[in-house]
Structure formats: structure tokens, C-alpha cells
Amino acid sequence: MKKLVLFSLLPLMVVASEIEYKGNFGFETKYFHHDMPNKRDNAFALQLEAEFKKEFGDGEVVVRLKSFFDKDDENRRYFDFNDLYYKYNFENSDILIGRSTRFWGALEFYNLSDVFNTKDFLDNPFDYESKLGAWNVAYTRYLENSEVSLIIKLYEDRQPMQDIKSVNNFFPFPYNDKLKRQKGKDRPSVFLTYSGSLDEVQMDYGGVYQNGYDSSRYMSLEGGTFFQNAYIVNKFIGYATYIHGDTIYKTELVYAFSDDKEIGDYGEFGLGVEYTLYSFWDAKDLGFLSEYYYNDSKKDAKKLGKFFGNDLTFGFRLSMNDQASSEVLGGLSIDLDNKEKIFFVKYDTRVLEKYKLGLSYQRLDPVSDSSFKELDELKLEFGYYF
Amino acid sequence: MKKIIVASMMIASSLLALTNLEIAQKADKATDGFESSISKTQMILINANGQKSIRDLLMKTLEGENGDKTISTFLSPADVKGTKVLGWEHMDRDDDQWLYLPALKRVKRIASKNKSGSFMGSEFSYEDIGNQNYKKYTFEGEPEIVKLDGLECYKGARVPKDKNSGYTKQVSFVDTKDFLIRKIDYYDRKKELLKTATFSEYKLIDGIWRVGKIEMKNHQNDKSTILIWKEDKIKAGLNEKDFNKRELKK
Numbered sequence A: 001m002k003k004l005v006l007f008s009l010l011p012l013m014v015v016a017s018e019i020e021y022k023g024n025f026g027f028e029t030k031y032f033h034h035d036m037p038n039k040r041d042n043a044f045a046l047q048l049e050a051e052f053k054k055e056f057g058d059g060e061v062v063v064r065l066k067s068f069f070d071k072d073d074e075n076r077r078y079f080d081f082n083d084l085y086y087k088y089n090f091e092n093s094d095i096l097i098g099r100s101t102r103f104w105g106a107l108e109f110y111n112l113s114d115v116f117n118t119k120d121f122l123d124n125p126f127d128y129e130s131k132l133g134a135w136n137v138a139y140t141r142y143l144e145n146s147e148v149s150l151i152i153k154l155y156e157d158r159q160p161m162q163d164i165k166s167v168n169n170f171f172p173f174p175y176n177d178k179l180k181r182q183k184g185k186d187r188p189s190v191f192l193t194y195s196g197s198l199d200e201v202q203m204d205y206g207g208v209y210q211n212g213y214d215s216s217r218y219m220s221l222e223g224g225t226f227f228q229n230a231y232i233v234n235k236f237i238g239y240a241t242y243i244h245g246d247t248i249y250k251t252e253l254v255y256a257f258s259d260d261k262e263i264g265d266y267g268e269f270g271l272g273v274e275y276t277l278y279s280f281w282d283a284k285d286l287g288f289l290s291e292y293y294y295n296d297s298k299k300d301a302k303k304l305g306k307f308f309g310n311d312l313t314f315g316f317r318l319s320m321n322d323q324a325s326s327e328v329l330g331g332l333s334i335d336l337d338n339k340e341k342i343f344f345v346k347y348d349t350r351v352l353e354k355y356k357l358g359l360s361y362q363r364l365d366p367v368s369d370s371s372f373k374e375l376d377e378l379k380l381e382f383g384y385y386f
Numbered sequence B: 001m002k003k004i005i006v007a008s009m010m011i012a013s014s015l016l017a018l019t020n021l022e023i024a025q026k027a028d029k030a031t032d033g034f035e036s037s038i039s040k041t042q043m044i045l046i047n048a049n050g051q052k053s054i055r056d057l058l059m060k061t062l063e064g065e066n067g068d069k070t071i072s073t074f075l076s077p078a079d080v081k082g083t084k085v086l087g088w089e090h091m092d093r094d095d096d097q098w099l100y101l102p103a104l105k106r107v108k109r110i111a112s113k114n115k116s117g118s119f120m121g122s123e124f125s126y127e128d129i130g131n132q133n134y135k136k137y138t139f140e141g142e143p144e145i146v147k148l149d150g151l152e153c154y155k156g157a158r159v160p161k162d163k164n165s166g167y168t169k170q171v172s173f174v175d176t177k178d179f180l181i182r183k184i185d186y187y188d189r190k191k192e193l194l195k196t197a198t199f200s201e202y203k204l205i206d207g208i209w210r211v212g213k214i215e216m217k218n219h220q221n222d223k224s225t226i227l228i229w230k231e232d233k234i235k236a237g238l239n240e241k242d243f244n245k246r247e248l249k250k
Helices: A002-016 B002-017 B020-031
Strands: A020-034 A042-056 A059-070 A077-089 A093-100 A134-142 A146-153 A189-197 A203-213 A218-222 A225-230 A232-244 A247-257 A266-281 A284-295 A310-319 A327-335 A341-351 A355-365 A375-385 B036-046 B052-062 B069-076 B084-088 B096-101 B106-109 B137-148 B151-160 B169-175 B181-187 B193-200 B203-205 B208-210 B213-218 B224-234
Touching (some): A232 B106, B020 B137, B020 B151, B020 B169, B020 B208
Antiparallel strands (some): A020 A042, A020 A375, A077 A093, A134 A146, A189 A203, A247 A266, A266 A284, A284 A310, A310 A327, B036 B052, B069 B084, B084 B096
8 A cells, every 4th residue: 555655656756856867668478389278378468667766965865666467367566665774875885775676696687696686576587687676775885996785684584475466476286385494583683795896807796695595595384385485594695797808797695504404504606707709790790608607505405496406507698789779589408417408589679669569488398207398488578768 | 452362371370380289189178068968869760671760768978077978868669668878988098887677677788888889779989979088089190171061071080099909090170160079980909991981960058068969970881870969958956866866767
């Protein structure tokens, strides 16, 4: 109800004062080819994303909302605030209070280090950039070429899923998004982060220490229903990007200590390389990417909600550098343990300056004992940007 | 009469006495000294069929001894609004560049070695947008004095020192009166004429010349881009802190 009142007031607030705003409104329509019984073979949803920002002297209020209305899936009829915070900027530091999203990491397809926010599985579950905001209080101190932050995430949020008839709900039994927590809902998670850049070498780096609930969760089946379980970790994370000539090298490293008997301690790492051929054909740029991810947890990485456990990914990015900023992005990820594959290709272009069109195809090619099923997805997105 | 002839000869000889390097130094001096600037610019992209597309940018620049620092914020098109590029230029090594993607709140370090890539899909490359300091070039031959749209200009050739430049040669036309660059012809790696930039609408602000419009015409694909300075404030009081990575997330 509070969200609804705030949502209704936003247009009035924009008119009433000088508020910066941006966003988009549009639709997505999908067609699925599959052999799964009782699953839909199409989906259609309206979507709205909008960000409002108002500055008050050295302070600012930021509101970023996201709304979906799916014609069939009631779980995908919602609006939420990914950002709803106040930030006060001091000369060399700032304090943030509220709900926000953050990004940590270096790799492109999947970021092991990006552990602050819960992933939004109501969107494409393979799109790791889609997140849910988290309530937190943060203090950041800025140094010459680096920054250090102390962040307290107030509680661990639940993770809603698409309904049982959706092909993106992989569970064989109903899922209840009531989260089971090792130390209760009110146990905060504390993050201490440091990131910076080297002076003489083209290198950025970052480190995170986390004490609190892990971003990964494991599933348990109780009374014919799946539940997510959140467990406490002491986690150490490092990530870096190094550029040599036209080649970009990336790495992310994670080690977590857990006393949860289902999980235990575990480590993960990812390595990536990216090379771009600039103006390879007229003004077009063609980039090649390759990334490898490894996870040594007691549970299979997929059972922790991670689709990358011992996986090799290849991708490309073709930037047309035209008036419409057209781009084609494609990739193939192969599970080296069982040869399970995910392939995707996506085309984005701008139309008439204010509109964007996206076309994508994704194929999931699982093995016979996988929780995934064979699935082809064709998606069209169209949006008006303001 | 003799005095006039002698005076004319002296002026002509003094004009011709300058080398290409000295002309380039004087051209830099005419536009240097702005300390820092805040500019609102509009980029009009025109394709071979004459269709236009517009991008708006807020550009902040800090003048530096060993290269400028810049932060560019995209104001339009709406789908890229808030995207920022931070650049630290270096004379002795590759520049540092970061891209901020607001939808992901991600700051990405990006490769800067290749200078010939298109800037925002325009006919300007990253190399064209960056500082044109004379130290980045070697100068060839003797300058000629030529007429360009009624203006007397020094015509001289310069070669980028950076081996990753997209150009093998640039021919510049510098006004003999105020040492402002009026035109540059760019020659590609095949040594063929690729583009021509025409500089106009110069304004004198606080004793510093500032360009108001640059039209870049690509002769090989018939596309062009016009860059217009809508607002331009110099000696804007910016300092190093306004060009660190914190500014990307603001």
C-alpha cells in the first residue's frame, strides 16, 4: 500500500519541483518452443522503469522504480523500488540511507563478486544484471585514486519466482518464496569494500569482506514445496581488470567460510579476456570475449542458484557505430562437466530517436538428468524512452 | 612607395619565416589557458541520405600540463541519458578511460589504445575529440600561405606520433592573423583523404579563443557530423577532484 501511494505521488512530485527524470515504458513478448507439459508457450508483459532524482544542496534523493504487468503470470504483476535512498555528499565522503543496488565485479557474462543484491528471477533468470534493491546504510570515504566503504545491509530479502506455468520456473514442485534464514530475519550483513586504480598501469581492482547472509541460497523440499535457505558466511572477494593494448584481462576470486552443514567452505574464481577489432569493417567494431567460471562448493553450483559452476563461455559484440547505436551481442556457455549449453544472440537498435527495439533468441540445451529442459526462446522488446 | 614594398616584403617574409611547428605552437597558445571548462554541446549526425540524428552532451574539461582530463555526460538520446565517459590523457602512455553505465551502476575501465574508433557513432573518432596538443605530432615540410574562403591561412602537414592513430597525415589550415585552426584534412592509413573538419564560429572568451562549431565530413562514406557548442564556460573553477571516479556515479 505504501508503494502504491508513493507511486501515485511521483508524477505530482515531478511537476511540483525540478526533478531530473529518465526511464522507459514498453512491452516484451516471448515465444517458447519446448516439450514441457503444463507450461505456457508464450508470454506478454508491459514494463515501466523510471528514475527520479532531486538534489537538496549537498544531498540528493533518488527513486528508481520498476513495474511489470504480465498478461498471464500473476507473480509478474508488480512494482518495486530498486532505489529509494537519500545520499549526503561531504567533501571526501558520503552517507547513503535507504534501498539501493550496487555493482561489484570485472567479468561480463556473470559476476561472482556481485553479491550485494538478490537477483531478480521474475525477469530473465539468465540475466544476472537484473537485481532487487536492498535496504542498507553505507558510508564511503574517497581517497585520491581509491575508495573504501562500510555497508550494513539491514536484512536478507526473499526471491520471488515466475509462476509454475512459466518455462523459467525450473522447479518440479511448487515454490514458496518465504525465505528460511540461519540466524533470523533481523541479522544484518556487513560489507567492507575497497576499490581503486593503479597510477602507471591500466588496472582497476577491488576487494570485499562480507559477514552475513550469502547471496547464494540452497533449496529444501518441505511438504512438497521448495523453500530457499539463506546461510551466514565470512566471505572474501577480490576482482581486477587489467588492460594491455587492446586486450582486457579480468578476474574475480571468492572464498567463503560457512558453518552451515549443507554448504561448508567453498571457493570460486572466474577468468576473462576481451579483445576488440576497432573499425574492422567501415566504422564497425567487433569484440571477442571468453570467460571461465569455477565453483568448488559441496553442492552443485546450480543448486546454489548459480548456472555457472565449471563453465566456459565465448561471446562476441558487434557495435555498428551507426546513428541508431545498433549492436549485436551473442554468446555460448558450455558446462564442462556435462556439456550442457546455453546459446543466445541479441540485437538492439534505436528507432526514431526515442524508441528502442530489441530482438533476441536463447537456446537451452540441457543433458537428460538436468533440472533444465530443452527450451528455445524468441523475444521482442519495444520501448519508449524519456 | 618603396616603404610600402619593403613593409609588404617584411610582413611576407615574417609570415613565411615561421615553421610548421611554430605555427602549431601558436595555434595551441591561442586556445590554451582556459584552465577548466563546462560546455553543453550538440552533435548532429547526418547520414548519406541526409537523415539527421541528435546527441546532447555535457562536457567538463580540466587543462593539464601532461594532458587534459575530461568527463562527458550523455544528455540525449534518452536511452543513453546519464552514461558518462571519464578520460585522463597522457602524453607518454595510453590514456586512462572509464565508462559509467547508469542502469547497472557499473564503472568499466575501457581500452584506449585504439584512437580511430567512432565517438558515439559520429564521424569524429576518439582521437579527433581529444586534445590536439602540438606535442602529439611531428611536422613535415614548409608551410604554404593559401586562401581559404577569403582568409589567409598557413597550410602545413603534421603526422601523428601515436602509431595507433587512424591517420597517416593531417593537413591543417591555420589563420595567419589569429592562429586559429580553420580546417584539417585527415588522411587514412592508405594515405587517402578520409575526412575534413571545418572549424567556425570562434568566440573570444576572457582572452581565450573557443571554437563554436566543427563540421566533420567523411569523403569516403558521405556521412557528416556537426558539433555545436550551445553553452561554454571557461575558467569554471573545476579541480582534480571533479575528475575522479566518484564523479561518474554522481
